Structure formats: structure tokens, C-alpha cells
Amino acid sequence: MKKRHRLAMLGSAALLTLTLAACSNGSNNSSVKTPKLPQTYSASAKASPKANDGTLKIGEVSDSPFTGISSPTLASIATDTDVFAPGGQNNLFATDNNYKIVNGGMANLKLDKKANTATITLRKNAKWSNGTPVTAKDIEYAYEVIANPDTKSQQYSEDFENIKGMKDYHEGKSDTISGITYPDGEKGKTAVIHFDHLTPAMQYAGNSFIWGSVEPYEYLKDVKIADLVSSNKIRKDPIFTGAYKLDKVVEGESTSWSPNKYYWGKKAKIKHVDIRVVSTSNVTAALKAKKYDFLQGGASAADRPEISKLKNYQIVGKPALSYSYFGFNLGHMDPKTGKQVTDKNKKMSNKNLRKAMMYAIDQDQVAKKFGNGVSWRANTLLPPVFKDLYNAKTPGFKYNMKKANKLLDDAGYKKKGKWRAQPNGKPLVINFAVSSSSATANATHKYELQQWRKLGLNVKYTSGKPMEFNSFASAIQKPDQKNIDVWNSAWSLSSEPTPTQIYGQNAPYNMGHFVSKENTKLLNNMNNSKAWNHKYRAKQFKDWQAYMNKEAAYAPDSFSLSWVPVNKRVKGYSVKPADGDNSFSNLQLTQENPK
Numbered sequence: 001m002k003k004r005h006r007l008a009m010l011g012s013a014a015l016l017t018l019t020l021a022a023c024s025n026g027s028n029n030s031s032v033k034t035p036k037l038p039q040t041y042s043a044s045a046k047a048s049p050k051a052n053d054g055t056l057k058i059g060e061v062s063d064s065p066f067t068g069i070s071s072p073t074l075a076s077i078a079t080d081t082d083v084f085a086p087g088g089q090n091n092l093f094a095t096d097n098n099y100k101i102v103n104g105g106m107a108n109l110k111l112d113k114k115a116n117t118a119t120i121t122l123r124k125n126a127k128w129s130n131g132t133p134v135t136a137k138d139i140e141y142a143y144e145v146i147a148n149p150d151t152k153s154q155q156y157s158e159d160f161e162n163i164k165g166m167k168d169y170h171e172g173k174s175d176t177i178s179g180i181t182y183p184d185g186e187k188g189k190t191a192v193i194h195f196d197h198l199t200p201a202m203q204y205a206g207n208s209f210i211w212g213s214v215e216p217y218e219y220l221k222d223v224k225i226a227d228l229v230s231s232n233k234i235r236k237d238p239i240f241t242g243a244y245k246l247d248k249v250v251e252g253e254s255t256s257w258s259p260n261k262y263y264w265g266k267k268a269k270i271k272h273v274d275i276r277v278v279s280t281s282n283v284t285a286a287l288k289a290k291k292y293d294f295l296q297g298g299a300s301a302a303d304r305p306e307i308s309k310l311k312n313y314q315i316v317g318k319p320a321l322s323y324s325y326f327g328f329n330l331g332h333m334d335p336k337t338g339k340q341v342t343d344k345n346k347k348m349s350n351k352n353l354r355k356a357m358m359y360a361i362d363q364d365q366v367a368k369k370f371g372n373g374v375s376w377r378a379n380t381l382l383p384p385v386f387k388d389l390y391n392a393k394t395p396g397f398k399y400n401m402k403k404a405n406k407l408l409d410d411a412g413y414k415k416k417g418k419w420r421a422q423p424n425g426k427p428l429v430i431n432f433a434v435s436s437s438s439a440t441a442n443a444t445h446k447y448e449l450q451q452w453r454k455l456g457l458n459v460k461y462t463s464g465k466p467m468e469f470n471s472f473a474s475a476i477q478k479p480d481q482k483n484i485d486v487w488n489s490a491w492s493l494s495s496e497p498t499p500t501q502i503y504g505q506n507a508p509y510n511m512g513h514f515v516s517k518e519n520t521k522l523l524n525n526m527n528n529s530k531a532w533n534h535k536y537r538a539k540q541f542k543d544w545q546a547y548m549n550k551e552a553a554y555a556p557d558s559f560s561l562s563w564v565p566v567n568k569r570v571k572g573y574s575v576k577p578a579d580g581d582n583s584f585s586n587l588q589l590t591q592e593n594p595k
Contacts, residue, residue, distance in 0.1 A: 034561055035373050037317035040574040041566045043590045047269070051569070051589035055272040059286060061297035062277050063437050064469035065252025070238035072213045073145045074229050076154045076509075077473060078492040082296040083275050086257045086584050087129070088242015090213040092120065092139070095205045097578045099495035105581055106134065106241060106264060109210070113198050118210055122189040127262040128216050129245035137186035138214040143177055144169075145215055149338075150226035154477070154508040156338070157501040159208040159527070164194045170338070199527035200537060205577075206494035208501045209527070214241065243268040243585040253277055266585040273584070280438035287313060290594040293567040302440040304372045307565050312595040317563030318575050319385035323378050324490040324557040328354050331513030333479035339505050340513040347430070348485050350423075352411035354552040355397070357486070359407070360451040362399035363558060370440070374563055378556035380545040386497045388534070391542040394549055396556055404455055419458040430459040433475060433487040436466035445488065459486075476511050488557065495577065497541070498526050503554070514553035522547060567594040 094105030110119040126134035149172040164179030179194040201207040244257035254276040259268040331342040363377035379396030412423030452459040522544040531537040572586035
């Protein structure tokens with residue numbers, strides 16, 4: 001699966017137990033030893049036809065109901081992506097294990113640097129799960145959904161404006177995207193995208209220039225783009241191009257699937273797939289009771305010791321395409337232009353205040369005591385899974401309470417009684433938003449509040465307590481959020497790491513509204529004409545990471561391994577990127593119920 005950027009719950013990255021509150025006096029950098037996990041598992045027993053006639057049972061780890069948005073262009077929550085995963089997310093391209101696009105998927109991609117074009121050619125037998133053909137218009141329609149002025153999609157960024165005519169369409173000046181053409185007509189199998197220039201990111205799935213999935217135009221054309229997100233065709237009766245077709249959605253609770261007879265690829269062998277939400281507090285008990293064959297969404301680090309003891313499960317995993325972070329509210333989004341605007345008068349506009357808050361948290365000690373080898377302090381806003389682009393040399397925010405106090409003193413945040421005041425003498429109350437998750441995640445946030453209060457900052461939960469996840473996600477995505485000053489969340493990332501869709505000026509996901517000339521310059525440099533030189537491109541990524549730490553508009557929190565317990569009746573389980581298209585059709589069962 002080549003995921004797009006999605007908001008993720010913090011349960012999978014949670015590190016703390018309820019006894020952490022007093023452990024933050026050290027300042028040494030812990031050396032976290034992460035386990036080497038297998039990326040595949042296949043039961044030694046033979047597959048059973050009778051077992052395959054049964055049900056594959058998957059637990060989706062979440063403390064909130066999923067919202068039910070099935071469309072890859074419209075979904076903004078990782079849980080929605082997970083519960084609709086058997087449908088294949090309508091992915092166009094196959095990849096190798098480095099996420100580089102290769103031939104053999106639902107479509108092939110050909111880049112022409114001289115003509116500045118990308119030609120996407122669909123398989124002749126590519127069909128939707130209702131039996132209708134996948135067409136060139138379905139390729140183009142995804143861009144319409146993302147860029148329409150009335151869309152509810154969060155995926156747009158200025159990177160898409162590299163497509164000719166895209167900016168005019170996005171601004172409502174044109175009804176069509178002139179740079180996407182059909183050599184064989186809209187119902188043909190080929191679409192050609194005309195760019196101002198090609199970029200090195202285009203070679204990889206999940207890039208922010210070429211959208212990697214299709215939308216069913218004929219099925220959805222009667223629904224206004226603004227209404228798609230709430231339509232039954234998206235939430236109750238969506239169609240897909242993957243190995244399974246959707247049979248039923250129980251709102252917020254479960255999805256049920258059966259093999260898609262129109263799937264172009266390897267046919268699914270298990271007759272039924274059932275995905276059900278399981279709360280973070282019940283994960284370990286559910287596995288002990290053999291309720292699930294494997295999990296999606298991630299168990300917390302605190303659960304790993306107990307889950308590792310279960311003899312009937314094998315842990316599979318890899319470095320996570322995700323990280324948790326702190327965001328600061330620095331402005332608003334202009335609804336007329338769709339651009340983020342930084343306001344120098346915002347409460348959190350002083351970067352010394354932001355940095356002080358980060359230095360006050362001892363993530364190294366947290367990871368050393370409670371990370372259980374699968375979570376550790378993040379030093380940048382790019383996870384180390386992107387080895388060549390990750391900046392290992394930037395230190396991030398190592399715990400230093402003395403430095404935190406000095407930063408605030410030097411910036412004029414003097415104490416007036418118990419709490420520090422703003423430099424202008426006015427009271428300072430900082431509203432902190434987090435989502436309610438596992439007991440360990442909730443304890444993490446209590447610890448963070450404690451450390452900030454030790455610093456003399458009057459920090460309070462926005463709503464008096466952690467928020468239900470969907471309410472939290474909705475709140476931080478508002479274009480002008482007046483009740484949140486800082487928040488803690490996580491990103492489930494795309495498999496191509498250009499961060500424009502999260503931190504660019506036109507990106508809806510830039511929820512802290514941080515804009516600067518230097519940030520825009522570094523983001524653009526990652527994919528300019530010089531960036532075809534890998535050393536140059538890697539330097540731009542590393543410089544950007546160092547710059548973002550310098551500004552601390554967003555601050556790194558933790559990295560992790562993505563690990564999954566797989567029941568030993570399962571054959572063919574893989575998290576290798578090259579197995580993405582067949583990740584569900586490769587699965588078989590050796591006995592009728594989980595071991």
C-alpha cells in the first residue's frame with residue numbers, strides 16, 4: 001500500500017506508563033536498540049480450502065469510530081484508509097521495495113523529460129468492482145476532486161500546480177485541467193499529463209506531483225464534488241479496483257469484504273474478510289482470546305512485551321512511514337485563496353517560546369524506560385526510513401530545562417506569581433489539544449503538561465481533557481482555529497517524502513499555518529531541475545529538516561517501528577512494498593479459526 005499523508009492516532013507511538021511523572025530529571029541521550037523484525041510471515045502448515053472458505057479477522061486499533069470516507073482523495077484519517085484497505089485503495093502503480101514505480105500494476109508510467117509529460121497506460125482488463133472499465137477519465141477525475149475549489153479533499157498542494165492548467169482550475173478560472181489529455185478519448189486507457197517540468201519525486205509512488213490512484217467518474221459524476229465526502233457512494237456503497245469488493249459497512253465499527261471477481265490481478269483465496277475496530281485498551285486481551293488474525297493501525301509500545309509472549313502470534317514489521325510531532329498555531333488559512341497565512345501577533349509566534357516547550361520534555365528518558373525498543377525520540381520531521389534523505393546530524397530537542405528557562409527569560413516571558421506572562425505583560429494561557437487514546441498516551445500528555453508547568457507556563461487542555469479523535473482531527477483542521485495553541489498528533493506518511501503536502505503554503509494539512517520564503521524555497525529545491533542530482537536533492541532535504549528545527553513551527557516528537565502480530569494460521573502475510581498490490585490476495589489460512 002502506497003499511503004498518502006493521513007492523520008494518525010497516537011496510540012501506536014505511545015510510550016509512557018502512568019508512573020512516568022517523576023522520571024524526567026536526566027538529560028542523557030538514550031541509545032534505543034530497535035529489534036530487527038521479519039517483513040513477512042507464512043504459516044508452515046498447508047492452506048486449508050475449508051479455512052479459506054471462512055473469514056480473515058482483522059482488528060483496527062482505534063479509540064474512535066472510523067469516519068467512513070472510502071475515497072483515497074478525500075480521506076484524511078489513517079483509520080479510514082485501513083478499514084477500506086482490502087479494496088486496494090484504487091492504486092495505479094506497482095513498486096519495488098524502495099517504492100520506486102515499476103511496470104506491472106494496474107497501470108504503467110512513462111516519464112518523458114524532453115516533452116515534460118507523464119503517460120499513464122491502464123491495463124485493458126482493469127475494472128471496478130461493479131464490472132465497469134477503469135478509464136482515462138478516472139485517472140483525470142481524481143485530480144478534479146483534489147483541486148476543485150469546492151472540494152473537501154486535504155491533498156492539494158502547490159506541487160500539483162506543476163501540471164499545466166491546474167492552478168487555473170484550482171482557482172475556479174477554468175472548468176477543466178488543460179494539462180491532462182486523452183489520446184484515445186476519455187473512455188480509453190491512456191492519459192497524458194503535461195507538466196512545466198518533471199521532478200525526481202515522480203519516479204516514486206506516493207509523490208505529490210502525480211496522484212497514484214483513480215476515482216470512478218461514471219459512478220460518481222452525478223454527485224457534486226463538494227457533496228462527495230458525505231454521499232452514500234463514498235460512505236456506504238463505494239466501488240474499488242482491488243482484490244476485494246465491499247459487502248457491508250457498519251458505520252464506525254466494521255467493514256466486510258468478499259473477493260472481487262473483476263480484479264485484474266491475483267485472485268483472492270479467502271472468501272470473507274472482516275475488519276473491526278478494537279480499542280487500544282483491549283488489544284492485548286483480544287489477541288489472547290484469539291479474536292484477530294492480525295492488527296492494523298498499530299498496538300502501542302506498552303503492549304509489545306505482553307504481545308511478544310503470545311506463542312500463537314509472530315511479530316512482523318519494518319521502520320514506520322510515520323512520526324509524531326507537536327504543532328503550533330501561527331496563523332490561519334485564507335478561504336479566498338486557499339493559502340496559509342502566518343500571523344506575527346499569534347500567541348505562539350515567538351520561536352523561543354516554542355523551543356523552550358520542546359526542551360522541557362525528556363523524550364530520551366521516556367523512550368529508554370518505556371519505548372520497549374519500538375519507539376524513540378525523533379530529531380527531525382522526516383523519519384529515518386528515508387535513509388539517504390534523513391538528517392541524522394541535527395540534534396532535535398534534547399531535554400534541557402536550564403536552556404528552556406533561559407530561552408523564556410531572554411525572550412521576556414517573566415514570572416508574575418506562579419506563571420510566566422507574555423513579554424507585553426499580559427497573562428499567558430496556552431491551550432493544548434490532544435486526542436484521547438491509550439492509557440499510556442494519555443499519561444504522556446499529563447507528563448508534558450507537568451513539564452511545561454514546571455517551566456512556569458500555564459498550559460491547559462483545550463477542552464479540559466483529551467478529545468475524542470475525530471473531534472480532535474476536525475478541530476485542528478479548521479482554517480482559523482482560535483481555541484488551540486499547540487497540539488500533539490502523528491502523520492502516516494506517503495512513500496515519497498517530499499513534505500509540500502504537509503508544510504507547503506497551499507497545503508490544507510499545514511494546520512499550523514507556517515509560511516516563510518525559506519521554507520518555500522527549500523521545498524521547491526527538493527524537486528527542481530538540479531534535484532535529479534541525488535546529492536543535491538539529499539542536501540535540500542537535510543537543510544530543510546535543520547531549518548524546521550530552527551524555526552520550531554512544528555517540532556519532532558517520536559519515531560517508531562511499524563509492527564504487527566500475525567496469527568500463525570496465516571500464510572502469505574507481507575509488509576514489503578513490492579507486495580502491495582497482492583497484499584490481500586496473497587493471504588491464505590491453514591485452519592478455520594485463529595490459533
